[in-house]
Amino acid sequence: MGIETITHNLIAVIIQILCLRIIWFPLNIIFIILFTFISHIFIDTLSILTYHTPEAQKDDMFWVMWHILIYSLSIISTIFFLSPFWLGLLFANIIDIWDWLILRSLQKIKKKYTPSSKWGENLYIHRLIDRFRCRLFYWLPKWNYKKPGVIIEILIITISIITILCIL
Numbered sequence: 387m388g389i390e391t392i393t394h395n396l397i398a399v400i401i402q403i404l405c406l407r408i409i410w411f412p413l414n415i416i417f418i419i420l421f422t423f424i425s426h427i428f429i430d431t432l433s434i435l436t437y438h439t440p441e442a443q444k445d446d447m448f449w450v451m452w453h454i455l456i457y458s459l460s461i462i463s464t465i466f467f468l469s470p471f472w473l474g475l476l477f478a479n480i481i482d483i484w485d486w487l488i489l490r491s492l493q494k495i496k497k498k499y500t501p502s503s504k505w506g507e508n509l510y511i512h513r514l515i516d517r518f519r520c521r522l523f524y525w526l527p528k529w530n531y532k533k534p535g536v537i538i539e540i541l542i543i544t545i546s547i548i549t550i551l552c553i554l
């Protein structure tokens with residue numbers, strides 16, 4: 387389970403702007419990679435506070451509308467910020483790219499030939515993030531089935547956009 391790409395993108399843009407402004411070359415590049423990577427783990431940890439059902443709920447109109455909106459915003463924000471923020475965007479989303487694009491595709495290919503294959507199950511980085519959440523953030527309320535949880539995600543997105551406009 388993770389939070390949506392739009393949120394990872396916006397936080398990455400903030401980190402990249404601040405790193406380029408505060409830290410000198412080439413250390414700023416290393417810090418952009420490091421901090422955007424770590425930001426993914428922390429944002430995903432907090433995703434328990436927002437509306438994220440682990441499984442698709444295609445019969446639920448609210449779920450469908452929310453996902454159309456959030457996926458559109460994710461695609462638009464990626465295109466919009468790609469230049470010049472591609473480095474931050476890449477490392478803020480690299481865990482999702484590995485788990486949901488690369489690893490899942492490889493597993494599908496494996497299962498085609500060996501349906502009982504369990505290969506790759508332990509390579510999901512989100513398993514480590516879930517464990518990290520259970521260890522350190524077990525006290526957070528679990529709102530991922532609560533629809534008002536979208537307000538928290540909208541709030542994070544709005545505050546991030548205002549922050550970007552202020553520091554740009």
Ligand SMILES: [Zn+2]
Pocket residue numbers: 387388389426430481482512
């Ligand atoms: Zn994630």
